Amino acid sequence: MDARHAILFEPIAIGSKMLPNRFYQVPHASGFGSVKPRAQAAFRAVKAEGGWGGVCVEYAPFSPDSDDSPAIAGDIWDDRDARALGLTAEAIHAHGSLAGMELYHGGASCPNGTSRAVRLAPSQITSGVQWSGLAKEMDASDIARIQRNWVMAARRAVDVGFDIVYVYGAHGYLMTQFLSAHANRRTDGYGGSLANRGRFWLETLAAVRDAVGRDCAIATRIAIHGDSGVPGAEGLPGIYADDMLTLVKMADDLVDLWDVTVGSWPEDSGTSRYFPEGHERPWAHRIREATAKPVVAVGRYSSPDLMAEVIRSGAVDLIGSARQAIADPFLPRKIAEGRLDEIRECTGSNVCILREETFNNIGCVQNASAGEEFRRGWHPELFPAAADPGRSVLIVGAGPAGMECAVVLGRRGFNAVHLVEAEPEIGGRLRWTRRLPTLGDWGRIIDWRAVQLARLPGVEVITGHRLTAAEVLGYGADLVVIATGSAWRGDGVQPGYPDPMPGADPGWPHVLTPEQACAGKRPPGPRVVVYDTDGYYVAPGVAEMLAADGFEVTVVTTFDVLSPVSDETLEGDMLRAHLHGAGVSVRHATTITGVGAGSVTGHGRHGEPWSAACDGVVLVTQQVSRDTLYRELAGDEAALAAAGIGGLYRIGDAVAPRMISEAIFDGHRLAREIDEEDPSQPALYQRERADLG
């Protein structure tokens, strides 16, 4: 270990518990909750194994009136739920780490769709869930009941082994709704003055302390922001930094660990597009003005030097992490062992959050094993040895899927893996994606794999050679994996329109594909339409790039909002404001059906004709697999047999264009399962199912 990093490995007392080091996985969603208890246990256990001294499960509601379904939470309504979550505490303890549980009530933020309970809040406020109605203004019995439930849940958590329990007060949930003068319009002892608005929180802390004594540590998660206030429910401003620090002082005796976040969730989990590593420091670190108790703060830290500097500064005591701990559960051990170049850095793309927001198991673009620990039995650092290491593998295409496949085959001990790329550099579509404005950190996907590929003795990377089918057949490989990726269509084929669009031909100067735009092609005049039926990052990225080059850019999109997928990564509002600030105009709910030399034509929401003058159009409509090579090879089984190729497989976008995380997953999966009877099909995974009684 580098001596500079030793401070990260100093133990620290959190109340009555001893945290073995300064690495703390803060509570974050996983999609497992208490309904998939073995998946939860396996997912958290690898983090403890990887050296995180504290590992928390996700937000844990303790009553039907805090029902966040269909999002999956760590419900702990009763002892049976507690036993399910106890499997995780046990798994964390097995590696010597502390287990934390974030007890939570969402208040007005909970749709209560499954439970059908009335929503609760300090006042009768709305939330973003339209169909779910307004909240009930909590009466005295509601307040008392929730506090009683909080206490019982804390007791249950301790009884099944959790070392740290939370009184969750950040992110616009019930506690914050009480703290916010905008959301809390009460005229009783729980509203009005700061002390009154803080009463519910302070009373709850005291009641939990009474119940658990020193059997466990008590953490509380709060949010601080000096500029705009921390949003409470429904985007209302919550509480400002000075007020928050006053509250911290009031509660300090009751708290063993302050878990500090900044602002709203989109800021707290800010993506690399808009927030640098450690972006929360200016605000999070102000808490030291009000407490000498241990403090944890996040900031998408992946640099050991910066982490050590943060701890050394004394501002906070623990490095909090959610996304980096997903991307690399073994980060602490890698630092401890000086294996810094093996750290898989988080890209800050929030694909993990997209997967949770779309109600799926957690996933990660950098770590394909994330969320797959139990159901597929995947470990982030351990790989089953190749059944026959001598089987040679040719991978054609070094994009995300191909790079990942080669890394995993190499780690499995295959000793003759050739990764052959047509372009001069590896990376596939990421080569140009990482050069789009704000997307630079996505390049970490290439960078980490480039380093690993160079270290794996069994893997050889060959660039600048586009293999023909004949060359593949003559290569001498036992197994062939085609990973030739996809391209953006230039012909204007788009969802709902399977035929080419008249005038869409990127052979013309005024028609561009995204790849052409990134390679430097520019329209012949200043007015450019970027046409988006894709809905994610490519159209905004190209639009911003062209605007920066001085073009007048309008994004025309079939969607009702620009880049709807970015809402799932928490970036939507920021992205739209960012592009607005960059001078990009947007026209919604519009379909383009024809491209002319000086205009585009189409129709609006109700079929009404629409057209606009422009000097050029970038078509971000749909991708298409580059599968010619695969089809040539697969179409001639005799030739494959004659060449001694025992298996021909296809991965990533060459099969079907998809998110980068899923292309990487696909390459990873094939490499893990290539010794199976039919590796082309994923092996069935384990599911946790209802007891049939």
Added chain:
Amino acid sequence: MDARHAILFEPIAIGSKMLPNRFYQVPHASGFGSVKPRAQAAFRAVKAEGGWGGVCVEYAPFSPDSDDSPAIAGDIWDDRDARALGLTAEAIHAHGSLAGMELYHGGASCPNGTSRAVRLAPSQITSGVQWSGLAKEMDASDIARIQRNWVMAARRAVDVGFDIVYVYGAHGYLMTQFLSAHANRRTDGYGGSLANRGRFWLETLAAVRDAVGRDCAIATRIAIHGDSGVPGAEGLPGIYADDMLTLVKMADDLVDLWDVTVGSWPEDSGTSRYFPEGHERPWAHRIREATAKPVVAVGRYSSPDLMAEVIRSGAVDLIGSARQAIADPFLPRKIAEGRLDEIRECTGSNVCILREETFNNIGCVQNASAGEEFRRGWHPELFPAAADPGRSVLIVGAGPAGMECAVVLGRRGFNAVHLVEAEPEIGGRLRWTRRLPTLGDWGRIIDWRAVQLARLPGVEVITGHRLTAAEVLGYGADLVVIATGSAWRGDGVQPGYPDPMPGADPGWPHVLTPEQACAGKRPPGPRVVVYDTDGYYVAPGVAEMLAADGFEVTVVTTFDVLSPVSDETLEGDMLRAHLHGAGVSVRHATTITGVGAGSVTGHGRHGEPWSAACDGVVLVTQQVSRDTLYRELAGDEAALAAAGIGGLYRIGDAVAPRMISEAIFDGHRLAREIDEEDPSQPALYQRERADLG
């Protein structure tokens, strides 16, 4: 039984199985799938008990590449899943009905978010799920594998007792994707000509027949539409009526039951707003041109006379039902027993679908017990006897919650229930809602309850009397239930803006609440802004009403699309087209922050100032509970005690404004649980949880 209806009770052979009558609950989602097997069994069993001769579970995927999560489907991937679903077959058989299972592959429509499998389709098409990528063009091995899986699943279904298995071919899923010349761009034997496009379906039918022989009947669900073609994947036109009839003739030997739907899902499950009862007849009944086999078709039938007429016509053989069977599982028995005025007619509001589309358990505005059979032990027709029938109950307010509460208390045998309503008629907000354009059938909520209330000897309805707190205290009731509902705010308070809006005062001629508009108040000039931050039916309804009166109406909304909630009820596109046709303009993503005598002012998405001249504004921003009476009573415990009131409760919008279905649920729940120790809190319900091993 009325002799006219006897034809509905004639048995009919479905292949080797005998259906006891002509009532057939077609496959529809429930939110239970195979993950909540006991809830599924209880939900379907009640329908068999109520007289539905055939009862199906929902769509049943049989492999990870047809993963529709987070929507919950009847997954039957393996024998363990089959055993879970077998509980339902057993429960249906206990009542002498046949059990059906709709085996299904979604093709490109499945996001495969949890399974992370690649999406499959005849060609590389997109779907509406942006983050989920494009589909893989299925190769020969994919086709063979899916057919093999279909056969294995059919065998599993039969082995656990199902009588009817489906080869699902409607609603834009995989079969339809193959049938559609727009989605299917293949050049092999599975694409091109009609016979080629039908090959996958016909081969699958034949393979399933080979596997199951006469052990079960085989149904297939197809869609017919003459005008626009049946949409295939991604809204592409699918297959036209004449072609479909050709295919029916080709497949007829292999099929025991034709389950015919019409067009896309929003049309097939058309709401009462835009489709009358039996709206599918012109197209669905054309199938008789091509087959003499039994045919089932839906059409939101609730009229016994119309049902009998449909059967008598010979066009179809079974009355298919999803929504009406949810609203009244006992419809067949009520017809059989001549209890026609007890039939609880479906409102056609698609709240059932909203609950499924938002990934919750099924629910129903008319039938509060729907979906609650297992977890709360509720039966639609059986009610636990009152612990003390003599306890008198005063219910104040005869809106949805109050009416429902009174009906259930009456059915439980409470013999002194007084339902006192301030207005001259019962119905609450539904009195004016049902008069909004297109919402007439929502009045069935009042109508059914009015009939039942009149029949219940223990319930007395008193209208036109607004009770004061003193009158309530002096009423002599043992229990008091406050159901005084909610009102639309006139002060412009809206999500994110907890303070009143300058100029928002419905005392002025140019400022209107929705209630005022419905009561006939009209702005002083022709240009009206309807301001909507609610997102459901009120703003469009008021806008259409005013447009019909000759006003120039613009809906200004904070949402990116008009009435986003209507997308969850499948009405969104139709509603927007309908309002467009009615001459209503829409301005999106705009917040109004001030009302003047001749204008409204506010800002757009990026905070840019915005204003518009108008002669009047209708504020559809937010509701507020009418809870003054409750607060007066609850605030004086001594007076309650002195009055001998042993329990004071509050239900419905008086607690928190919400959807009508949830207000009714709340009234129902209180009435069911009013003998519990603390009836103000819902009793904990049973959950089906993962086996902890």
